[in-house]
Amino acid sequence: MKHTLSVLVEDEAGVLTRIAGLFARRGFNIESLAVGPAEQLGISRITMVVPGDDQIIEQLTKQLYKLINVLKVQDITEVPCVERELMLMKVNASSANRSEVLELAQIFRARVVDVAEDSLTLEVVGDPGKMVAIVQVLNKFGLREIARTGKVALTRESGVNTEFLKLLESKVEGLGTRG
Incomplete structure (x- = not known):
């Protein structure tokens, strides 16, 4: 299973290197990584997507807390979150198929x-x-x-799990079509 970890760190040189080194030494891959300033000056938020079961993630969390400059580690996989990613993609679009590419792009709000x-x-x-x-x-x-940023995520203050709402909505729509 893939886990999303949100890590708050002091904005110091070498923090990301130490975290990446920790994962490399233990043979773990980071599938997605996004780093940027957090809400407080001098603090950065690292959002990582890491494969592994709950036990492995718990062990990694403990190891992360041992690193200097790591302030908070949170596994937000099962927590209601807003998740976003940015992607730039260069697509072949000749005069013959350009309108179809544009139409499909519009569907995805690209x-x-x-x-x-x-x-x-x-x-x-x-x-x-x-x-x-x-x-x-x-x-x-x-x-x-293709160039992708990696996932960034923040927990929802409302606590509303939109994945649950989508599932519920699809079930309700399915019931409505039975008439």
Whole structure:
């Protein structure tokens, strides 16, 4: 299972290197990594997606707390969160298929950020599932390049789990079509 960890660290040189080294020494892969300033000056938030079971993640959390400069580690996998990722993608788009590429991009609310004679560069923002979906849909045209930021996430203060609401909504819609 993939876990999302939110780690608050002091904004000091070498913190990310020490964290990456900890994972490397234990043979763990970081599938997604995003780092940036947090709400407080001098503090950064690291959001990581790491594969592993609950026991492994618990052990990694304990090891992270042993590192200097690590202030807080939170496994937010099962916590209601807002998750987003940014992706830039360069797609083949000749005059013959450009309108179809644009139509599909619009469905995903992707923005065109560069236009060339035979390609379009799109900016896509959304949850990681959206990124996978648009790649699958546009792959048939030929993807020249993709750059992704990695997932960033914050827990929902409302506590509302939107995944649960989507599931509930689909069940209610299914009941309504039985009439």
